[in-house]
Amino acid sequence: MIQKLITAIKKTNAPIVVGLDPKLSMIPQRIINSSIEKYGKTNEAVADAFFEFNKEIVDGVCDLVPAVKPQIAMYEQYGIPGLCAFQKTVSYCKEKGLIVIGDVKRGDIGSTSESYAVAHLGQNDVFGEITNAFDEDFATVNPYLGSDGVKPFIDVCNKNDKGIFVLVKTSNPSSGEFQDKIVDGKPLYELVGDMVSKWGEMSMDGEYSNIGAVVGATYPKMGEALRKIMPKTYILVPGYGAQGGSGKDLKCFFNEDGLGAIINSSRGIIAAWQKEEYKKCGESVADAARCAVIDMQKDIEDALNG
């Protein structure tokens, strides 16, 4: 699967993933009104609005970027209808040729992780019929439970040509509370990085592994160290834009081949239509998202060439 992502990154010349993390406050009133008209003031209406909004974003950017990353929490909070919108979003993005990273941050003891892996990347045999659940291409995974919480995901990746990104150093302000603690002379996130590298050997796909890592743009120095520890690991980089990471911070996440990292932006792209600076791009959600992606692509390119 990582080779599919690399091919798509090369084709678009954009190591960018668009975070499809809708909030009601980001959605134009015309969409909201139409959804309320159909479903009343219900979770179903929110779900409908989320999906319609996502479709406009996706239609606007699908030729410019390789991948999207819906954050399932945004949908889960609206219950079953919300999760239906998540599922429809995953399917729609795949129809449009995009690679879908399910940002689900699952992880549990072995037998339970196996179920989560099947839920997001695998298939079930239901009385002889094959069924699947959410069927993303990649999922994000929490490593706190250690190898036997991660290996079931690796097995499913190998079986179905899928990938995962394991949390190593997260982008949030308090990520250091545990992740930065010094263990055996180095920070815990480096130890987790070592393990990701080792797990990665179990699912190589060309020069990179299907087992990637999450490292926040907000911690570029740590990113630099982790880049060296995990040379064959693709790094998914959240935290660019709204969370404070900037273009110049990104270079250290890439390898010398110009590959090895993909940068996420959510609010910066999907809520671009609400910003004064993107009014110039046109009136629509899609046009503003498109402009924001082009700006981001340039920002990254400048950083890589700088």
Next chain:
Amino acid sequence: MIQKLITAIKKTNAPIVVGLDPKLSMIPQRIINSSIEKYGKTNEAVADAFFEFNKEIVDGVCDLVPAVKPQIAMYEQYGIPGLCAFQKTVSYCKEKGLIVIGDVKRGDIGSTSESYAVAHLGQNDVFGEITNAFDEDFATVNPYLGSDGVKPFIDVCNKNDKGIFVLVKTSNPSSGEFQDKIVDGKPLYELVGDMVSKWGEMSMDGEYSNIGAVVGATYPKMGEALRKIMPKTYILVPGYGAQGGSGKDLKCFFNEDGLGAIINSSRGIIAAWQKEEYKKCGESVADAARCAVIDMQKDIEDALNG
């Protein structure tokens, strides 16, 4: 919320939570046949079978135990129908007067954790109407992202009188890979325990906190240390029975007041009907589950008095 749990534990004299983690292989053929007849060989049929099976278990044990803990991964792997069965199970258990611990192990950066907290313990304002999603009483939370990944859950606990159990030392074999690493002279799980204790101060409910901890029965010595570090923290103890923890290992998880811990058993109760030793209790899923709970209750009582 922790006082509600304590009241229910005292009433039943059983610090037991029944893990509602169904697998197809545990479900009687009569239920499977009926579900396939209704829904064909589909995820809907699995979901129907899960719910019918859970109902029989719950009907069998609801007067004997204070709480249940459905593991969402078991349901999530069957997609939307599976999650509908999870939701119906939560509602049914609450109707039967049981406290429901959603074993969801969620956790993310602050704004995303807030959405997860709403999904499982909170409510949304949808255009002026209040909606909820899964509405469990407690949820399990992964601490790897630090305070700002946990605090949104605490806020929702305080707002809606709910609780959480934060993973401290998990029951699985590889939990030590990261959790046991020595940090500042003590294992990481103790550091997490210190934090849980600190977070707990933000949501006290009588002598205990709504912010609990997960510590595996498979690590009783660590449990003993953690019991001292977190005196006001309720400990949810998985790993009893099928995972290898035994009655004699449990005493150390309790405080001298006889409170402070609740022990989970999943397979040992819900799959008891498949075991030779429970054939004596009757033919039904419910009867065997009931016998298994009574045995477990005695095992714990002996351990506490021993």
